Amino acid sequence: MLSKIINQGIAIASCLLLSTSIMAQQHPSLVMTKKGVEKIRENLGKVPLFDNSLSNVKEEVDQAIADGIVVPIPKDMAGGYSHEVHKKNYLLMQKAGLLYQILNDDSYALYVKNMLLQYAKMYPKLPLHPQERSYARGKLFWQALNDANWLVYTSQAYDCVYDYLTKKERATIEKNLFKPYADFLSIGSPQFFNRVHNHSTWGNVAVGMIGLVMDDAVLLDRALNGLKEDNLPAGMKDNDGGLIKKEGQKTGFLANVDEPFSPDGYYTEGPYYQRYAMYPFLVFAAALQNSKPEIKIFEYKNAVLLKSIYALLNLTNSEGEFFPLNDGQKGMSYYSRELVSAVAIGYTYGGRDPELLSIAKKQNRVELDENGLEVALAVQQNLAEPLVKKSLNLSDGPDGKQGGVAILRSRLNDDESTVVLKYAAQGLSHGHYDKLSFSYYNNADEVIQDYGLARFVNIEQKNGGGYLKENGSWAKQSIAHNTVIQNETSHFNGDFDIGSLNHSDKYLFDVSDPNFQVVSAIENNAYPGTSLHRTMALIQDESYERPVLLDIMQIKSEQQNQYDFPYYYFGQIMSANFKYEKSKALMPLGDKNGYQHLWKEASGVATQDNSKVSWLNKGTFYSLTAALSAGDEIIFARLGANDPNFNLRNDPGIIFRKKAAQNATFVNALETHGSYNTVSEFTSNAYSSIIKLEKVRDDANYIAVKIHNKDNSILLFIMDVKDSSSSKTHQITIDGENYQWTGCVFHKKIK
Structure with missing residues (x-):
């Protein structure tokens, strides 16, 4: 369509x-x-x-009318009394305006009119909001963003009751409320309005919507195309590190459609x-x-x-x-x-x-x-x-050439396994330093998780509902994500400006075989002199109860480094096939770049070809097999160190560490298998089916991996790591066997 x-x-x-x-x-x-x-x-x-839907809204608004109108003097942060009342007011006005149009009941228009007149009486006297924590303070709310929310919804209410109001009432409301409100959001807050960011989108739309209602061409043009003249220094940043306006950059609603959206619709x-x-x-x-x-x-x-x-x-x-x-x-x-x-x-x-x-x-x-x-x-x-959600690759960047996000989905009966590989651009001020990171789902359950943000939205007790300092010290840092960290330093050294100049690149996205889906991406700028190449294959095979996730991370560097490769999981450890020692006294894993927030709970050293850890979560077993080298360290970590206000979840993680390595390859396989019923206390298929994970070739041209199953079958995966062409022909020998194919990837089941 x-x-x-x-x-x-x-x-x-x-x-x-x-x-x-x-x-x-x-x-x-x-x-x-x-x-x-x-x-x-x-x-x-x-x-x-x-x-x-109408009945539910009518019940809500009728109760609000019965309770009476309250328009408090602004003073609170998000989640506080005045904040929540003003937020409730704009939602109620919009709904009441719609009810007036649908039911032709003047009581709803009267409610909107009386509230607007109260705001029109209060607004001319309002100073900036007393809370001074935003780069762009509002008047009704602590940040101009919320003021824009108010106007986007309230303009719809005004549109609905416009003809109900007298000419004099409209003149009063527009002169004392809407016109100065729109001017404040735009020419009064250029650092908020003239950006490419979700904040400015709300501001642009607020001014544009009320401009349409008031038949104001100046406001509408301002909304669509941004401020014609502003004295904002090019390159000025907000307090989140977000770029407000690049030199020569267009602003306004149309620019906010042009820039953040890729041609695929990814934001x-x-x-x-x-x-x-x-x-x-x-x-x-x-x-x-x-x-x-x-x-x-x-x-x-x-x-x-x-x-x-x-x-x-x-x-x-x-x-x-x-x-x-x-x-x-x-x-x-x-x-x-x-x-x-x-x-x-x-x-x-x-x-x-x-x-x-x-x-x-x-x-x-x-x-x-x-x-x-x-x-x-x-x-x-x-x-x-x-709506059938399929595997797909969503490009990032206005031209679709700034990396992207790949989603692999495998369905078996009523179960769905989902891989999300992020190789996108920085993501403006809300971006994290997490190149080539991934998360993995078993149906709706997170198997390997992305932490998300460190914030309790609209919960006043937690920093007024705003971002916590741990969002910067933990959630944005590379160690908080399932990707490689070099020398305990975040990607781009945690520098927003450098990160904003770079993005990862797609190497391969092939979902032509629903039983063997592959995505591969390369990152060349996260660390100077180091290249990261991650390849993930979601494999559905009859030898395995659920899909197997093969994860290959290849690292090439100009010098020796320490490489950490974390997996953040949920659940209870069931077993490990290597010796490890629990920490007698908990100590942070490091002192900066997010490491200061991780407790080192236990560690061990890889002494054989494969190291395996299994855990149970929500009645399902998971096994992670790693083809490590002898001497590699395996760390059991848990979030929560240096967190005096309990702002972080105490999530567990497994970190594979290679020390003093120049070029290195991590090869891991993750299985989802079995079940445990807490009522019947019955366990099925609780053990891993992989008896050996083997890296059989790893050079400048090819990576090849064998996954050995306990039923004596072998899954062979080969990929050309230099040329992803679908037309190139290959012929190589592995373990004495010759393999020929056309395209970047070859896979075969050997029995």
Whole structure:
């Protein structure tokens, strides 16, 4: 369906040059329109999904009206009283405005009017918020970002009650509230507004939405194209290290579509912030499509906003939770209100794809606008088809040439194994120093985890709901991720500017065989003089109960280094086939770059070809087999050192360490197997099936690995590490056997 939009052709540049005036808008005309209102009223009581959503919202708003309006003087951080009341107010106003249009009940419009008049009375006297911790303080909230949230939602409420208000009331509200509010967010906060970042997207959209309602061409142009003149020094940074404006860089809403999104719809900050930014991106796009269709915003950049919905839905585990890449809070999912809106807008403006309806059915609620009605009607007509998430590679960067994120998925019966390999760009201020890192899922359970962010969003007791200092000292550091760390120093030495100049590169992505899927990527800049090449193969074979993950990390350097290769798992260690010694007194593993937060619980030394560790988590066994060299160290670590306020989870990890190595290769295989039932106390297939993991060739041209199973079968994997061409022919000899093939990768089962 999406291809219909893309293939229409794009010739819209001239439409983006706004004239000095905007044709007078009818109201409502943003996400809700007069035509939509009529259709909703015609279908009331006939569409269960919409009617139930309406009933729930009506109950919420009716209770708020009964409780009365409270507009407190701002003083608190996120999670505090004043913050939460102002946040609740803008959500309630938006809902009340929709209820007024749908039910034609003046009580809802009166509620919005009275609240707006209270804000209009208070706003002219407001100084900057008393909390001084943001690079761009707001007035209602501690940061301008939340002020922008307020205006994005409230502009929709104003649009809905616009004709209910008298001309004098509108003049008062616009003069004392909306116009100065929009000016404050833009010309009053250029360090916030003139950026390429999710913050500025909210700011741009806030100004643009209220500009549309007020028929203000100046505000709309400012929103789309950024400030025409600003005195912000080029290269100035915010307090998170995020670049505000590069010299010559465009700003405004269109720049925030151009720059962070790849052609595949991947958002460089990662899925957590893509989810957050999807609401302003898409509601403004819908508003522009309704009020200024000549802009053809849904065709802009080859329909990237519509593509982004699919990219985001695919960046989830089997329960719809987003992979916590970069700064990402675990548990956030496509059940969030932003994705309820995104799915409906994507369905309406993206060709009415029935696969999106399956997500809407799971969400079990819709927005109270015409997009929500269209989804509810289609669900009622049983038009939904399953959205099948497949293996895919999502490019990063505005041109798709700044690395990416690869997802390998293997399904067997009702079970799904998922590999997420991140070889993307820095990700702006929310990026982590984690080149070639990965995470692994068994259905929705994390097997090998990415930590995500160190923050308790909107929990006031934890730093006012803001980022914790451990986000920088731990979560962003390379040792917090499942990738190689050289000399206990983070990638790019933890320098944001250097990291922002570099990205990893795709070497191979081959999922043509669903039973043998391979992804490979290279990083040449994380450490000067060192090249990292990671290859992962997700293998489904009858000799194994579940897929086997083969993980190969090749390191080539100009000098000798120490290499650490961590795997962060969940569960209880069952066994290890090597001797290790528990630490009698816990000591941190290091003193900086995240190492200061890891307790060294135990360690051992590899004395044979293979070192194996097995653990149990949520009734499933996992076994990690490592083809280490004699003398390599194996460290059992646990997070929590130097954490006086208990801000970090006490997660365990296994670290494979090679000392004084110049060129090195880590070869590991991870099995998912067996089960343990705590009720029946019955155990099945609790032991690893791999009896030997063997690196049989490792040179400048090829890497070859054999996985020996206890049933005497062998899985052979060979890859050309210099040329990923699919047409190149190969002929090599391994263990006396000749192998010939065409393409980069060869695999075979030997019995």
